[in-house]
Amino acid sequence: MNLFRISQFSIVACLAGLVLLLILSLDAGRRVQEKQEAIAELLQLNERINELSAASDSLVLFGADPDLWAAYRAEGEAIRTQLERLGEQHPDARKAARRVTHMVESVGAALGDGDADNEPSRLGREIEPLEVPTRSRIVMHHVAGQGMALDTALDSALRQRQQAIAREATWIGATLAVAALIFGALCVVAFGLIHGRIARPVRSLADTLERRRAGESGARAQVTGNDELGRLAETLNRTLDERDAAEAELTRQGDLLDMAGRAARFGAWSVDLDSMTCEWSDMVAEIHGMPHGYAPTVEEGIRFYAPEHRKRISEAFKTCAERGEPYDEELQVVDANGQRHWVRTVGHPVYDEEQNIVRVQGAFQDISEQKALEQESRRLSDRLAAMLEAITDGFVAVDEQWRYTYVNATAAWILDKSPEELIGTSIWDQFPELVGSRMERALVTAMEERISNSADEFFEPLETWFDMHAYPWEEGVAVFFRDVTEDHRMIEQLRAQEAALRASRDELDAALHTRQILINSLPAHIAMLDEEGTIVDVNDQWRHFGQENLFNNGSDFGVGTNYIMLCEAAEGECSEEAKTVADGLKDVLQGERGSFALEYPCHSPDKQRWFRVMFSRLSTEGTAAGGAVAMHIDITERKLAERELNRLAYEDSLTGLPSRNGFARGMHQRFEHDDWPAGGIVAMLDVIDQHDINDAHGYKAGDQVLVELGQRLQRQAGEHGLAGRTGGDEFVVYLPSEPGQSAEDQLARIANVIDQPFSPEETGLEIEVELRIGYTELGDRPRTPEDLVREAELALFENRRETPGQTPWLAFTEELNKQTRERIRLTNELRHALEADEFELHFQPKVNLTDGSMISAEALIRWQHPERGLLPPGLFIPVAEQSRLIGPIGDWVLRAACRQLRDWRQAGLAAVRVAINVSQVQFMLGDFPAKVRAALEEFDVDPAHLSLEITESVFERHSDRLLNEIHELKKLGVRMSLDDFGTGYSSLLYLQRYPFDEIKIDRGFVNHLLDDRYSHNIVRTVMNLAEALDAEPVAEGIESNEVAAALLEMGCRVGQGYYYSMPLATEDFRWLLEMRSNLPLSPNGHGR
Amino acid sequence: MLLETSIKTLATALLPILLAVSVSYAQRSEDMVRVASAVYLGDVPTIIAEERGFFAHQGIRAEVTHHASGVLSMAKLRAGEADFALMGLTPFVLDRLANADSGGPDAPVILASLVHSIGLVQIVTTGDSGIRQAADFRGRRIAVERGTNSEFVWWLYEHYHGIDRASIELVDLSFAEMSEALMAGRVDAVVLVEPRVTKLKARLNESSQSRAVHFHVNNLYTGKWILVTSRRTAENRRALCRKLLASYQQSIEFIDREPDESIALFNRRMDVIGDILADHWSALDYDLNLDWGLIASLQKQFYWARAVGYANTGGPLRMLDLFDPNPLRDIQPGDVSIPRANVPDRAP
Secondary structure, three states, X not given: OOHHHHHHHHHHHHHHHHHHHHHHHHHHHHHHHHHHHHHHHHHHHHHHHHHHHHHHHHHHHHOEOHHHHHHHHHHHHHHHHHHHHHHOOOHHHXXXXXXXXXXXXXXXXXXXXXXXHHOHHHHOOOEOOOOOOHHHHHHHHHXXXXXXXXXXXXXXXXXXXXXXXXXXHHHHHHHHHHHHHHHHHXXXXXXXXXXXXXXXXXXXHHHHHHHHHOOOOOOOOOOOXXXXXXXXXXXXXXXXXXXXHHHHHHHHHHHHHHHHHHHOOEEEEEEEOOOOEEEEOHXXXXXXXXXXXXXXXXXXXXXOEOHHHHHHHHHHHHHHHHHOXXXXXXXXXXXXXXXXXXXXXXXXXXXXXXXXXXXXXXEEEEOHHHHHHHHHHHHHHHHHHHHHHHOOOEEEEEEOOOEEEEEOHHHXXXXXXXXXXXXXXXXXXXXXXXXXXXXXXXXXXXXHOOOOEEEEEEEHHHXXXXXXXXXXXXXXXXXXXXXXXXXXXXXXXXXXXXXXHHHHHHHHHHHHHHHHHHHHHOOEEEEEEOOOOEEEEEOHHHHHHHHHOOOOOOOOOOOOOEHHHHHHOOOOOOHHHHHHHHHHHHHHHOOOOOEEEEEEEEEOOOOEEEEEEEEEEOOOOOOXXXXXXXXXXXXXXXXXXXXXXXXXXXXXXXXXXXXXXXXXXHHHHHHHHOOOOOOOEEEEEEEOOHHHHHHHHOHHHHHHHHHHHHHHHHHHHOOOOEEEEEEOOEEEEEEOOOOOOOHHHHHHHHHHHHOOOEOOOOOOOOEOOOEEEEEEEOOOOOOOHHHHHXXXXXXXXXHHHOOOOOOOEEEOOHHHHHHHHXXXXXXXXXXXXXXXXXXXXXEXXXXXXXXXXXXXXXXXXXXXXXXXXXXXXXXXXXXXHHOOOHHHHHHHHHHHHHHHHHHHHHOOOOOOEEEEEEOHHHHHHOXXXXXXXXXXXXXXXXXXXXXXXXXXXXXXXXXXXXXXXHHHHHHHOOEEEEEEEOOOOOOHHHHHHOOOOEEEEOHHHHHOOOOOHHHHHHHHHHHHHHHHOOOEEEEOOOOOHHXXXXXXXXXXXXXXXXXXXXXEXXXXXXXXXXXXXXOOEOOOOOEO | OHHHHHHHHHHHHHHHHHHHHHHHHHHOOXXXXXXXXXXXXXXXHHHHHHHOOHHHHOOEEEEEXXXXXXXXXXXXXXXXXXXXXXXXXXXXXXXXXXXOOOOOOOOEEEEEEEEEEOOOEEEEEEXXXXXXOHHHHOOOEEEEOOOXXXXXXXXXXXXXXXXXXXXXXXXXXXXXXXXXXXXXXXXXXXXXXXXXXXXXXXXXXXXXXXXXXXXXXXXOOOEEEEEEEXXXXXXXXXXXXXXXXXXXXXXXXXXXHOHHHHHHHHHHHHOOOOOHHHHHHHHEEEEEEEOHHHHHHHHHHHHHHHHOOOOOOXXXXXXXXXXXXXHHHHHOHHHEOOOOOOOOOOOO
């Protein structure tokens, strides 16, 4: 298939592809829309499930009328049906459907809807809510309501996001379709272009070449454009044009050759060896004095040569005709008129296809005039040689191959070689040292550029200076040269003397210049003084400073000024230092001291400056004969840096108030000058929740609040008091005693500084802040300022630990001091206990309340204190949590529990699950799941045998990270337990989201189960909640059989407490495991 | 050339259509409605709809009146002096208990909830009242406006903190009277709504009296602001209800988009100095919806009303009869998640 057809076929294929692309794009768009509708349906279903879940809480709390109850159930049924339908494709949806059914049934069960016949909506009666204390109902509803609002907001956000994604997908699809269409269209265009711009021009080119070959001289290709093929057609046409022109030029050149032959009396001849006849050109015939067209035989032709040359030409012709050897001879002929002519005849053999010589042909020229000129030239040359031999300069001639062709006698003498040695040899062979020299360049220039040139150079091999001149001539270069060695020797001597003089002068100038630059570039004002103290020379700095800062008598401290007199005449601010300087200078000039230096402040017109003045005696002989050098150095920068360092050390950069060190220094200064101010106080305060201000309004606004607060405190402290900022949001204030004012009054003054709200410019808002204050009264016992600040700080620290809402200030007391020391001591002991391995685990069984069989155990840490004996966790865990030691202690418990589980397993004891308590601090420290995983792997413990008990307090710091970590632990296979439920902060919302396997009912409720209706209701509510959350309720603190029985009657199956067993040491608990007895044990150690 | 010709042809074809549409729009008659609202920070959407012309944009000529409380809004609706009313849940719940026409044409029905908020109702006292914690309220005079959310909120607070009702004296005052009474010392604390709380605080500052002390009930009470009309209006003028809801939706979208301008408009209309809306912004969630959360809140208020002795003379309570979700479902089906009333297994 040729190119033309292929391009047509491609265009049709592209059109078909375009149509197919359109169809595929429409189909893909339809599929994407179907998927989006499916996602929207799932989102809507998820929203309905969230609503139903929320409605469940509401119905449990407030009951329902029959219509609402029926609507709730119908909604549940509708969701279940839709999930079942989805389950055909997604099996997990069936699980969800069952959970929806369970949820609806759970709500029904909780509301007394036990059996279908008694179903409330069928009876048309109100469904009573769960019996819950009003306070609990209020709180639970509020939390559930927040959850509903959150779900609604999240659903709304999801819907908006899903719509945005749908719009984006549609846009992307449309873009892709348009791009595909454009691509298809471009393909059609591309192949159209191939057809129009390639296939057709190629066909035109081929036709043109065919026509040309057929002999059509005017045939030319059609030029279709400016592209490559167009240019190819143009090139072809141009080539054809050039070929036609070349043929015409060939004809013209033939004519010109004829003309040249006539001018140079030059012609051609040819001899056919078969017929042995000659063919002469017109010019050859003319040279022989024969008419045009004359064609002699070979013999006749040879007879025209002079008799003495006939033999030679006959042999040359014969040799050429027989052996093919060409010849070129200069001979004489005698023309038809008897005139002799010198001719040059050239003969060449001509071969046929079998390499037989069939013809001899050649050229024939009359060279009579040329021969006459040669003779004249030779005569002149002889005369020139004679002249050259006579001159005193050396003269040589070299040809174009640089061979000596002539050497005169002088040249031979200078070069120390005979002419015979030199002529015919190359100048470079004879004198290779010339290569690279100036003489070589002069010779080459004359030879190649045909320009006369000269060189003056010392030639090492001959130890001679040459003055050489080279002149181009037609056969090469003519060279004159002479020995100028003596001239050069004299010049060299003169130059050496001049250079030595110049070098000495330059060195002197350079030394002087360097010294001047050095002195001028020094950052000091330098002056040279004579023995009287008069300035005799100054550097630039001295000069400029003097001109810019005229002395008080108008002097510019310039040359001629007497330095001592000027200093002695000084008045005003620096006059005292000036007199000291004058005395110092006198001492130096009189040789009483070698040098003098003084630092002094000086007020230049625009700013405060400091200088260091130094005098150094020039004479070393102890007399004033040599004068002195005065030097002033500006040390302002150094002085300012010292001041700034001082400021940074004692001043807070944000507020400008004294820093902690600055405050202490200020107090020291006050105490040094005044008596001990017994009635004063030192208070340290901080802003409550300053970070909230920063988070809400930005750090800039927060900083502005701190600055304003600092200013108010400073105003409150007054002239005799002192305020400082010790860091972050902490300030310290010293208020001296005021007549008639108690410490409380003074503290109230501090607290009042926040009566007016703060208005940072950044926000345009008014911000109210609260303060927390710790203080110490100075009393009669003197202390250092550092001790006072530390006491106030201690009181502030204790105030932070206090319950909010109390009096905002707290005083330092010795008891507080003692408590703090005790806490620090306990922290240190705990740290030591970890290193000394003083902790141990005790285990309290969790039992099945129906038969007393052991289900699991709770591991409880004990501290075997070396002096105080066995300590329960309540005495040291709070301190450990404060000091963050809970992290390593928690890790120890985790690993100790896992190690114990491994030991029991290796001892062949029945597997029992062990629960350990986890502090929220352990979660805050980060990466807790990884630690659990590592401990399980290290001791090869089945995760199902480990349970983690977490108190409700973790929810106070709820975060997505906490939720993820608990889910990660759950996924690991560890059992999660919510400890002390009912004592802290648990919302239904969180309970729904956290995957707890069990909920432990706090001992406080269990203990009063029988005698307090409130506790009874709480226990029942928690059990209902646990059931709704699919978690196991576990009762803590069971101390009697009656309580155990009541719990069992309420449906609680698992519990722990002293009634069954107290926490046991490891050995005792192991014994219990080995016994496999039910609990509680009878007095004889057997199970009941 | 071809492009120019195409544009001319298209313009010629579209011109009559554009003219017809604009004439039709100009000739469309506006619906006149009377909206009774109350001075409350949750009512920002109404202010925005008025100021930004969203009512007019939907073809509604709205005559909005702002009353001292939602109780008066409900009274205007009941008296036929308003077509729509905005209020908290308490006036609606008490109206339902007091009237026996539930399900009848004049019975109020909820069209939508407009806002979900916390912090807009606060218990306020003065710094020199000596009240620093919940227990300090014992023996004090507390001002609430009966029939409004303030009464309900106080009940939540006293139950949560275990304050015996007999240990305090509840004084019935309108919201407008509360600030004066507190400053004059006639009461020790007031249960007040925004923006009145902020105004009270400003007045205390101006008069150099003791500063205001706030007791938040954020952990107990979530505010709802509902749009109510009569069942007759909801069923017979459903298109009007749709338009009104659409204009509120436009307002809410504007608030989300331009919070600063919304704050400024509200402050100007309510004569509030300062940026109170900004202080509460994170606690305000404007959203047009009908969900189980609203049902739960209503249930909680009915529970309260029964607990404090409001008699139910309106017959058995049918929760789903209190709504007409159809107009909202027409325009935003995704925001209606309360169940439909006519379920198959409805009790006889």
